[in-house]
Amino acid sequence: MSIIKLLSKKLNRTIFTTPSHNQNTYFSKDYKSFYKQDYSEIEGYDNLADPKGSILMSQTRTAEILNAGKSYYITQGATSAILSAMKALICPNDNVLVARNCHKSVFNGLILTGANVDWFMPECDSEWGIYTQIDPKKLNSILDINNYKAFIMTSPTYEGINSDIEQIAKICKSHKVYLIVDEAHGALNYFSNLLPKSAMQQGADVGILSLHKTAGALNQTAILNISKDIQGIDDKVFQDAVNIFETTSPSYPLLANIEECVQYLSSNKGKIEIDNLFTNIIEFRNELNKHGIEFYDDKFHDASKILLRKKGISGNDLSDILYDKYNIEDEMNNSIYALYLTGIGTTKNKLKILQNALINVPVDNKFEFEKVEFQPFPLVKIQPVNSFNCKYDFVKKENSVLKISNKLIMPYPPGIGLLYPGEAIQEWHLKYLDDDVEVIV
Ligand SMILES: Cc1ncc(COP(=O)(O)O)c(C=O)c1O
Structure with a gap:
């Protein structure tokens, strides 16, 4: 029985377990279905930490859809999936290579695993001020010289740049290095031909996707995917690692939401939804191109992350005007661009509101964009594990x-x-520091 069916069944049982609310709402009507579905691991409801019933069945079905060997449902965000993957594959004192544009959870994973890090600098686009792809040649030459247990990278990036995972995976395999891809922003890659292939389709060992960012699911929903042909590791280790970071009270409504999200996006209806999103974005871009708006345009870029700038105004000022005058909040902005994330749930109408606002923002023709300076190569003096809680x-x-x-x-x-x-x-760091700087002694 699927999780959704299981939770929709009326249960005539007096339960003396947590949660205390007895599947009833006490705060707001909107929470009603959540309360109705909120159980713990009572008889017949399976156990996320050792799934054998509905959860196992659902995860297995999802793995088939996502072309993974195994899929683990995660109710604490991509953060906890990243920590779990690192814990499973990396031991204390292992050397790992990490792309510098990884999310902070990867650094926390370095602390928790006790690994030694070398940083890898991705390519950058100084005109737009963003990190771009991982250069496979550069990666290959580094792996030729040093021994690493794993290479950890993000694709697509926060701004939507996809790397050539297929080539990177081949290079990692030939050097016997595990490839962990944080694809938190790339959940839709699993469901659409309009986007690059997913990490699982391209041969990565591990892919971490977040369903709440683009795929329309609730906050904290994520999936940890393990490849079908990962070598040298027992399946059980991943479950053990997931169990370290998952709560012992996982939310069934979130589990059902993960299941529902994958089912929907892999259905014809879901595929049409994704196609419509891209059709709407193309229309939006075509219209705005006529009004001095430039879009980051690269064949590796995922257009659902709308990265734009307007000639004659900084990204920061553009963002302020849109927020103050039009009540529109972006995901991020800097001196050059503003970034608007879209996904399942972004309607044509919502894009139209943004479009009209962008057209109306006044500009100063004398204004020129600054060039962004990228951070220098990091000088690691104390490894992450030893840098925590220092004097x-x-x-x-x-x-x-x-x-x-x-x-x-x-x-x-x-x-x-x-x-x-x-x-x-x-x-280079001085401009970011306070007058009194905390240093390790
Ligand atoms: C690239 C990347 N990876 C991982 C995460 C963590 O995701 P979550 O918030 O689901 O834990 C984020 C969050 O913004 C992210 O941008």
Whole structure:
């Protein structure tokens, strides 16, 4: 029986377990179905930590749809899926190579696994100020020299750039390096021919997708996918690792929501929904191109992440005007661009509202975009595992260069570190630091 069917059945039982609310709502009518479905692992309801019934059946069906060897449902976001994947594959003192534009959860995974990190710098587009692809040639030459247990990267990036996972996976395999792809922003890649193939289709060992970001599911829903032909690891280790980071009270409504989301997106209706999203975005772009709006346009870019700039105004000012005057909030903005994330749930009408607002924003023809400077290559002095909870002191900013930072400097979004604890402060970082800087002593 599917989770959805299981939860829609009326259960005549007096349950003395958590949760205390007895599947009734106490706060708001909108929560009603949530309360009706909110059980713990009572008899017949399976157990996410050791699934044998409806949850196992649902995860197996999802793995088939997603072309994975195994799919694990995660109710605590891609964050917890990333930590689980790292814990399963990486042991203390293993060397791992990590793309610098990874989400902060990867750094936390380095702390928790006790791995030694080397950073890999992705390519960048200085005109737009974004990291772009992982260069397979550069990766190959680094893997030729050093031994790593795993390479961890993000594709698509927060801004929507997809890397050539197929080539990267071949390179990693030939060097016996596990490839973990954070595809938190790429859930739709699994369901549409209009997008690049998913990490599972392209040969990655692990793919982590977040269903709440683009796929229309509820917050915290994620899937950890393991490839069919991952080598040298027992399946059981992944379940054990997932169990370290998952709550012992996973939400059944969220589990059902994951199941429902995958079923919907893999149905004809779901595919039409994704097609419509892209048709609407193309219309939106065509219209705005006539009004001085430029879109990030690259064959590896996922157009559902609307990355745009308007000639004659900075991304920050554009964002402020849209927010103050039109009540439109973007995902992120900087001196160049503003980023609008779309996905299942973005209607034509919503795009129209953004379109009209963008057209009406006034510009200054003398304005020129600044060039963005990318962070320098990080100097790791203390490995992440040893950089946690260190003794620290304060030094004046002007005396802090080459001292070891105790603080994380990270604009959020996008959650990419500019300076992690344990790394030497470089001249470039000074503009981000307070007058008194926390350094490890
Ligand atoms: C690239 C990337 N990976 C992972 C995450 C973590 O996802 P979640 O919020 O589902 O834990 C984020 C969150 O923004 C992200 O941008």
